[in-house]
Amino acid sequence: MSFYSNIENPEEKENYNFINIEKNIIKPNEKIYDSFSNIPQSNSQFQIIIPVESNSSKMDICSDNNESSNKNNSILSNKKTNSVKNKEKLCDELDNLDLSSFAMKKNKKNLIYDYNSLQNYYVNKESEKNLLNYGESYYSFSKELNKNSYIPDNFLKKHNINSYTRTRMVDWMMECLGVFKKSNETIFLSVYIMDQYLNNTKLVLKNENIHLIGIASMSLATKYEDIIPIYMFQFTEKIGHNLYSSKKITNQEKNILKDMNIENFVFSSIYDFIQTFFFDFKYNNQVNLESEESKNIYENIKNTAIYLSKVCLHFEQFYISSNVIKAICCIKGAIKFYFKNYKDNSNILLSQELYNDWINFLVKVNNFDKKIIDNLCDDIIYAYFYYQNYNGINYNLNKFNKLEYLKPGLNYNNFKE
Secondary structure, eight states: OOTTTTOOOGGGGTTOOGGGSSSOOSOTTOOSOSSGGGSOOOSSOOOSOOOOOOOOOOOOTTOSOOOGGGTTSOTTTSOOOOHHHHHHHHHHHHHTOOGGGGOOOSSGGGHHHHHHHHHHHHHHHHHHHHHHHHHHHHHHHHHHHHHHTOOOTTGGGGTBOOHHHHHHHHHHHHHHHHHTTOOHHHHHHHHHHHHHHHHHOOSOOBGGGHHHHHHHHHHHHHHHHOSSOOOHHIIIIIISTTSSOHHHHHHHHHHHHHHSOGGGGOOOOHHHHHHHHHHHHHHHOTGGGOSHHHHHHHHHHHHHHHHHHHHHHHOGGGGGSOHHHHHHHHHHHHHHHHHHTTTTOHHHHHHHHHHHHHHHHHHHHTTOOHHHHHHHHHHHHHHHHHHHTOTTOOOHHHHHHOOTTSOTTOOHHHHHO
16 A cells, blocks of 8 residues: 555656547636636525425336326426425434444454444435435535635646646545545545645645645544544554654644645535435435336446546546536436446436436536536546556556446447447
């Protein structure tokens, strides 16, 4: 788990910028938005959940008996569930939670994993309950946070750090946090802290500085997010291989906190928006998700969207767009990935129509330009294939998030066919 294992000369990798290779994804000076303050906002409120009972019939994702009148319904706004009962059920589950199922095992190696399971279960249930009660306000607040956490896509230019070295660091951070089974929230916060510090600091840093900065960023993130954080001795011995003392890591944490206020740790990541959108889809389409086949489709598309959002973390050029836009594009890309592999299945095609309608709704309700969404989605798909052939990294994203359903031999050219 060493960042410096098999490293080639980083100075020779200055041109490892996927945007400038083969496919000119985004031309220089051609920005989607110059700042997040210019992002168009929806004129209508995005309503996550309204506690209204609906007796309207719903499409079964894998059914052949869809009424044509249902196809034009707004996926999120017109298909409501009995969310009052859902809230009561969630509260009962949390109040009567049997902690014995998360009991610590005698083997000390399983201690952290047990606490992580409990934390993830509790956080997911609390998130469901909060979204059911405060979904609309939560989404509006998340978009406001998204504006305040702006990082320019050219923040590395003030340093002597190249894109190649940063990409290797992000991939290595994926491995470290994956080995300790840390949450996606911790992963996204770690990268955000590192990049926000590089953006804010007045120091001019070099490639060799990023290793310590990455370790300190992970240390701050795990203390902020996790019930049982990664301990300092694990950072010094297991992760840092004794390259840095605990005092040196702590001093770097202090430097980060000087240039980045603790209030800035609260931000809305791509992952947060993806979770919100999928939660909304699930609770507005529960009848559609009753079959095992439809549940598998839902989970595969969701996991693929999260995978693509982590691909975005590897390339700082994606800071050109807001996290809410990237989340929608990751979902759109995930839908393309999934249905590209099952294009000959007639039942699957019916669900593809449903998911495409959902994406169109998300674009419309947020008042985003469809052309921008399509172009950025294509950029993310290209970045996925570029990552699979990126020299000098260990592809740690694939170790912990491999997409099992993808057909072998898939590449960017035949994907676009």
